[in-house]
Amino acid sequence: MSDASGGEASDPADEPARASAGRLDAETRQGPPYTESQVIMSTVKVVAPFAFTYGLFVTFHGGGSPGGGFQGGAIAAAVVFMIAFAFGIESTRQWLANTVVVALAVGGTLVFAGLGLVPVARGGAFLQYDLLPIPFLDPVKYGMEAVEIVGIAPIVSGVLVGLFFVLARGFNGEGSGSPIGERGYLDSEGDEESTDGEAGETGGAGGADETGEVDRDGGSAGRSATDGGSR
Amino acid sequence: MTGATPVVAGISAIEASLFVFVVLTALATAFARDVLAAVIIFGAYSLGMAALYTFYRAPDVALTEAAVSAGVTTVLLLLTLAKTTRIDHEAAFESVNYPAAGAVGLLFAGLAVTMVDVPAVGSPDAPVWGNPDVSQWYLAETYAQTGVENTVMAVLAAFRGFDTFGEAVVVFAAGIAALIVLRREVFA
Numbered sequence: 091m092s093d094a095s096g097g098e099a100s101d102p103a104d105e106p107a108r109a110s111a112g113r114l115d116a117e118t119r120q121g122p123p124y125t126e127s128q129v130i131m132s133t134v135k136v137v138a139p140f141a142f143t144y145g146l147f148v149t150f151h152g153g154g155s156p157g158g159g160f161q162g163g164a165i166a167a168a169v170v171f172m173i174a175f176a177f178g179i180e181s182t183r184q185w186l187a188n189t190v191v192v193a194l195a196v197g198g199t200l201v202f203a204g205l206g207l208v209p210v211a212r213g214g215a216f217l218q219y220d221l222l223p224i225p226f227l228d229p230v231k232y233g234m235e236a237v238e239i240v241g242i243a244p245i246v247s248g249v250l251v252g253l254f255f256v257l258a259r260g261f262n263g264e265g266s267g268s269p270i271g272e273r274g275y276l277d278s279e280g281d282e283e284s285t286d287g288e289a290g291e292t293g294g295a296g297g298a299d300e301t302g303e304v305d306r307d308g309g310s311a312g313r314s315a316t317d318g319g320s321r
Numbered sequence: 322m323t324g325a326t327p328v329v330a331g332i333s334a335i336e337a338s339l340f341v342f343v344v345l346t347a348l349a350t351a352f353a354r355d356v357l358a359a360v361i362i363f364g365a366y367s368l369g370m371a372a373l374y375t376f377y378r379a380p381d382v383a384l385t386e387a388a389v390s391a392g393v394t395t396v397l398l399l400l401t402l403a404k405t406t407r408i409d410h411e412a413a414f415e416s417v418n419y420p421a422a423g424a425v426g427l428l429f430a431g432l433a434v435t436m437v438d439v440p441a442v443g444s445p446d447a448p449v450w451g452n453p454d455v456s457q458w459y460l461a462e463t464y465a466q467t468g469v470e471n472t473v474m475a476v477l478a479a480f481r482g483f484d485t486f487g488e489a490v491v492v493f494a495a496g497i498a499a500l501i502v503l504r505r506e507v508f509a
Contacts, residue, residue: 148384153469156380158477164388171396188507199493202486217482219467231468234478237485245489249496250393252508256499257397259509260404 126178134176142169149243153235159242166243167250179258186251194248202241205233336376343369352417354410360398367391377442381473 142165148155149162174182209221219233332340346366353359367390374383440447450456463475477485500506 152474153471155471156473157384158381158471158474161381161384161388164385164393168388168392168396171393175396183509188509191508195493195496199490202489206482206486217479217486219479228468230466230479234467234469234475234482237478237482238474242485242489245492249492252496253397253499254400255508256503256505257400257404259505260503 127176131176134172138169138173141172142166145169149239150235152238153231159238160246162238163243163246164250166247167254170247170251171254174254174258179255183255183258188255191248191252191255194244195252196248198241198244198246198248202237202245205237205241336373339369339373339376343373352414354412354415355407357399357402357407358413360395360402363398364391364395367395381471 145162145165145168147162148157148165149159152158152162170182170186205222206217208223209218210216212221212223214221217233217237219230222229222233224232343366346362346369350359350363350366353362367386371383371387371391374380374386445451459472459476459480463472464470467475467479469475496508500508
């Protein structure tokens with residue numbers, strides 16, 4: 091895991107490359123480049139607070155009206171998408187750091203699991219809400235609300251925003267840092283990836299090449315990274 | 322589709338136009354040659370489905386359809402298109418692939434045969450509604466047992482809470498899987 095910190099440290103170094111690689115406007119083949127539209131930016135500025143509030147309402151009021159954590163989390167994530175389309179994905183990414191996204195997803199999962207396991211520790215069943223130690227309030231109702239608000243909604247919003255960012259960056263794009271395979275704790279089939287990423291992944295999952303030679307893989311993976319950048 | 326079923330209350334004009342809209346957008350999604358157009362039409366299809374769900378008093382499903390299918394999925398697909406090559410096409414629509422159309426027609430005919438036995442929309446005799454041990458039990462007991470009014474949420478979070486935990490972990494795993502497939506360690 092010391093390699094992970096190395097990857098983090100290398101990220102700010104190639105910031106200009108990242109800035110150009112992640113945005114929709116970076117791809118010249120997409121026709122006219124992304125331009126900052128006053129209409130879209132103003133509209134999003136007006137709509138985003140209301141949409142986000144509605145997402146929070148759907149989440150928090152899921153017990154009394156249609157909705158819940160899944161829907162509210164998705165609406166909150168859609169607000170982030172909206173902002174990213176209006177103001178550029180890279181600036182949105184800098185505003186909403188990876189730490190926040192990961193904290194939402196991991197924290198939500200841990201809270202949900204914790205709310206399930208606390209009753210087990212007190213001698214009950216998984217998610218047996220009436221054993222939750224919630225003072226003065228109905229533990230069943232507020233346990234459910236906690237699962238929806240602090241558990242499911244953060245998971246959904248965090249993962250959706252994370253998927254958005256990671257898809258926007260793409261596969262082995264410029265400035266993505268070295269692939270995991272090059273850092274030596276995963277084998278990578280660079281030759282297959284340079285042509286078709288999906289097929290390479292399924293081939294790797296098949297396991298036939300899992301024990302492939304590290305030397306060959308390291309060299310070819312490096313070449314595929316440059317291929318991906320120039321493509 | 323609804324013609325085969327004995328409809329109790331009849332179909333309102335809004336409902337009928339929503340049906341036409343959904344069927345047309347579904348066909349257009351299948352036949353659109355340009356992938357970008359297909360993605361956008363598919364978003365419109367999801368919005369139509371969300372409106373239909375609202376009509377049939379399933380607002381929870383409608384919210385999910387609108388937020389996840391019409392909103393998030395469309396954006397993610399557009400983003401994927403932006404990262405791949407988009408081919409320019411002369412023709413707007415695909416030519417019909419007759420073997421595929423035949424297979425779809427057979428499937429449609431098979432499903433249409435079963436439509437006769439499907440209870441009408443809103444029928445009080447529908448097993449899913451009239452069942453005293455399941456639907457009616459949840460509707461009667463939700464507030465007393467959980468303290469919330471939304472039965473759908475009570476089923477999801479309390480009565481079937483363990484399933485929902487599995488679903489939430491699946492969503493979490495989807496994020497991890499995306500990182501692994503795209504060979505990254507951060508969502509950046």
